[in-house]
Amino acid sequence: MALSSQTLTVTPENVANHLRDQFASDPEWLLARRREAMAAYFALPVPTRERTAFNADRSGAITGFESAPVPADLPLPVPETRGGVLSMAHDRVLVTRQPAALAREGVILTDLRSACRMQPELVAPHLGSVIDAAHDKSQALNAGWWHNGGFLYVPAGVRVADPVIWLHYHLPDQPGFFPRSLIVLEEDSEVVLIDYYSEGENGSAPVSRTLAAMTVEVKLGSGARLHYGSIEQLSETTDAFVHRSALAGAHSAIFWNVGVFGAGVEISRQSTRLVEPGAENHSVSVFFGSGRQHHDIDVVSIHDAPHTVSTMVGKGVMKGRAQSVFTGITEIRRGARGSNARQREQTLMLSDDARADAIPSLLIDENDVFAAHSASAGPIDQAALFYLMARGLSEEAAVRMIVQGFLAPVIDNISIDDLRQQVWVAVERKVSE
Amino acid sequence: MATPVLVVDDLHVAVDGKEILKGVNLTVHGNEVHAVMGPNGTGKTSLAQTLMGHPRYVVTQGQITLDGQDLLAMRVDQRARAGLFLAMQYPSEISGVTTANFLRTAINARRQGNAVGLKVFRDELEEAMDLLQMDHQFANRYVNEGFSGGEKKRNELLQLLLLKPRIAILDEIDSGLDIDAVKVVAQGLKSMVGPEFGALVITHYQRILNYVRPQFVHIMVDGRIVKSGDYHLAEELDAKGYDWVRAAETISGGA
Numbered sequence: 251m252a253l254s255s256q257t258l259t260v261t262p263e264n265v266a267n268h269l270r271d272q273f274a275s276d277p278e279w280l281l282a283r284r285r286e287a288m289a290a291y292f293a294l295p296v297p298t299r300e301r302t303a304f305n306a307d308r309s310g311a312i313t314g315f316e317s318a319p320v321p322a323d324l325p326l327p328v329p330e331t332r333g334g335v336l337s338m339a340h341d342r343v344l345v346t347r348q349p350a351a352l353a354r355e356g357v358i359l360t361d362l363r364s365a366c367r368m369q370p371e372l373v374a375p376h377l378g379s380v381i382d383a384a385h386d387k388s389q390a391l392n393a394g395w396w397h398n399g400g401f402l403y404v405p406a407g408v409r410v411a412d413p414v415i416w417l418h419y420h421l422p423d424q425p426g427f428f429p430r431s432l433i434v435l436e437e438d439s440e441v442v443l444i445d446y447y448s449e450g451e452n453g454s455a456p457v458s459r460t461l462a463a464m465t466v467e468v469k470l471g472s473g474a475r476l477h478y479g480s481i482e483q484l485s486e487t488t489d490a491f492v493h494r495s496a497l498a499g500a501h502s503a504i505f506w507n508v509g510v511f512g513a514g515v516e517i518s519r520q521s522t523r524l525v526e527p528g529a530e531n532h533s534v535s536v537f538f539g540s541g542r543q544h545h546d547i548d549v550v551s552i553h554d555a556p557h558t559v560s561t562m563v564g565k566g567v568m569k570g571r572a573q574s575v576f577t578g579i580t581e582i583r584r585g586a587r588g589s590n591a592r593q594r595e596q597t598l599m600l601s602d603d604a605r606a607d608a609i610p611s612l613l614i615d616e617n618d619v620f621a622a623h624s625a626s627a628g629p630i631d632q633a634a635l636f637y638l639m640a641r642g643l644s645e646e647a648a649v650r651m652i653v654q655g656f657l658a659p660v661i662d663n664i665s666i667d668d669l670r671q672q673v674w675v676a677v678e679r680k681v682s683e
Numbered sequence: 684m685a686t687p688v689l690v691v692d693d694l695h696v697a698v699d700g701k702e703i704l705k706g707v708n709l710t711v712h713g714n715e716v717h718a719v720m721g722p723n724g725t726g727k728t729s730l731a732q733t734l735m736g737h738p739r740y741v742v743t744q745g746q747i748t749l750d751g752q753d754l755l756a757m758r759v760d761q762r763a764r765a766g767l768f769l770a771m772q773y774p775s776e777i778s779g780v781t782t783a784n785f786l787r788t789a790i791n792a793r794r795q796g797n798a799v800g801l802k803v804f805r806d807e808l809e810e811a812m813d814l815l816q817m818d819h820q821f822a823n824r825y826v827n828e829g830f831s832g833g834e835k836k837r838n839e840l841l842q843l844l845l846l847k848p849r850i851a852i853l854d855e856i857d858s859g860l861d862i863d864a865v866k867v868v869a870q871g872l873k874s875m876v877g878p879e880f881g882a883l884v885i886t887h888y889q890r891i892l893n894y895v896r897p898q899f900v901h902i903m904v905d906g907r908i909v910k911s912g913d914y915h916l917a918e919e920l921d922a923k924g925y926d927w928v929r930a931a932e933t934i935s936g937g938a
């Protein structure tokens with residue numbers, strides 16, 4: 251597809267033509283879906299959060315989509331791994347590496363737009379089936395204008411040992427960032443996936459603001475297990491709407507490990523629906539804000555079948571003037587007998603100007619269940635700081651140690667080695683900022 | 684290295700605007716053990732925390748020097764790296780940080796880039812734990828988290844042994860220790876005393892002093908040291924109680 255630097259002013263009248271130009275290589279069924287999403291886009295509300303002010307002017311009137319061409323040979327880092335790798339910068343696929351052994355087993359690891367062309371029968375039924383595009387502007391925007399993302403398909407019974415790694419690079423001269431990914435795990439399959447969102451260097455001068463709408467959809471067949479890890483490190487000039495959602499079948503399990511370190515304002519929602527008996531959702535969120543960052547994170551577990559299980563942990567650190575709102579929502583619907591749900595939220599504020607709210611919410615419509623929650627938010631313990639300094643640690647080293655200690659029980663429990671190390675690296679970067 | 688000397692000169696300290704120390708004078712050299720005794724609430728902990736530099740205690744008058752350096756001009760961590768150590772009456776818990784990691788970080792903080800080798804550190808740590816009759820498992824537990832009162836106190840002494848300060852202040856290191864533990868801790872402390880180490884032991888009890896045998900005993904009442912003497916002063920105090928000191932103070936018209 252030919253891209254040249256241009257600014258598009260999109261209106262309800264011309265949006266169909268612009269879609270055709272921008273996404274010329276897409277199959278007609280996909281273009282039809284894009285048109286449908288963008289038709290709804292104009293009338294939909296901007297997603298709002300009670301405690302997070304978002305510049306509605308910016309996102310409320312997004313009609314200008316600029317795009318600069320992305321060269322094919324960007325020398326962006328690719329991790330060393332024996333597993334599969336997919337690296338992308340906007341619509342440009344930089345690297346696709348699928349180990350031969352996986353291909354033989356029928357595992358598909360490719361970019362989502364290629365998959366839409368090559369395996370429409372696998373993609374079309376799932377794409378957009380987990381997240382409702384008509385929910386709000388950010389979802390419609392992503393559904394209509396997503397530039398590319400990952401597609402991972404694991405056939406029944408296949409277990410992938412080495413982590414699959416996806417890298418989504420935002421380039422500094424791009425004012426829009428709309429990745430979309432889809433993960434489909436058939437019965438009794440298992441995979442580890444690490445999904446990175448980072449800034450890529452291409453030597454261009456950065457635009458003043460970027461709007462990101464990022465989406466991940468997951469479908470788990472019975473008995474499937476997905477270990478999903480992600481680290482978000484977009485620049486503070488980016489305002490991001492992030493939406494991850496999973497539908498979990500009988501006795502399947504999803505393990506979310508998400509680290510949020512970047513963006514200026516991030517409004518995210520991670521929602522898991524346990525729609526068949528015995529499905530499990532285990533979610534860990536680590537977030538760290540500095541400067542004037544603002545993280546508003548909703549993590550939702552919906553128990554819609556008997557004997558479903560969820561654990562949700564949110565652990566965050568805010569420094570400088572950063573603010574966070576972490577809301578854990580456990581919804582146990584009628585009929586979800588014998589379900590078990592726990593959530594725990596804990597935040598630490600390193601400065602008087604930082605703010606961190608932790609809000610657990612339990613919506614329970616069934617008697618025969620177990621549900622528990624705990625939440626705490628507090629400033630750094632001054633007595634502990636004095637204690638460490640009295641042993642010779644500088645204030646900076648003492649704060650670092652307290653933060654490490656605060657996060658260690660959660661981060662050290664991340665079972666994916668690479669991810670655990672990278673989360674620590676990201677934490678270290680934020681602490682020393 | 685020269686023998687250390689801590690000098691407290693006419694120290695006045697206020698907390699939340701209220702004067703708590705009202706002119707304390709004290710000099711501790713290497714090779715010396717000083718004991719400070721006194722009724723509850725007379726300012727012993729305040730003295731200890733002020734020496735270490737706790738921000739809550741505001742020095743309104745007087746001076747403190749360590750080896751001639753002005754301690755009041757130094758931050759808490761600088762004082763520690765200069766060789767001052769405070770074993771606290773109520774040690775903090777540091778969740779998520781193992782005792783071993785904490786100790787190694789603290790040791791390295793004063794070695795300025797010349798980090799201690801892992802093996803050397805482990806050996807020293809285990810030797811010190813053996814001396815204090817501590818289970819080696821404590822090294823892998825989070826600092827003071829879930830420690831009993833006595834275990835916390837032992838952990839304070841463990842840090843002292845490993846950090847090898849020049850002057851140590853021990854604020855009620857013996858409170859909460861069982862009688863055998865008092866002996867163990869006292870012997871640990873004694874093992875440190877020498878030309879390069881001096882200590883100020885704050886206590887309510889004669890027992891620990893029986894083991895450490897301080898050369899100097901000071902009695903603090905209402906923010907001042909009202910009486911100083913040798914080891915026998917502690918025994919006399921034990922027999923006669925504080926009223927005797929207060930009465931003597933009144934007769935002599937105050938210190």
Ligand SMILES: Nc1ncnc2c1ncn2[C@@H]1O[C@H](COP(=O)(O)OP(=O)(O)OP(=O)(O)O)[C@@H](O)[C@H]1O
Nearest residue numbers: 698699703721722723724725726727728729730739
């Ligand atoms: N943060 C504070 N705010 C107000 N008063 C304080 C504070 N800290 C200490 N004080 C007061 O200062 C006085 C001295 O307290 P300090 O803790 O130094 O006594 P102490 O001699 O160590 O007593 P104890 O033997 O009970 O440990 C007490 O009256 C105490 O209430």
Ligand SMILES: [Mg+2]
Nearest residue numbers: 727728729772
């Ligand atoms: Mg005291």
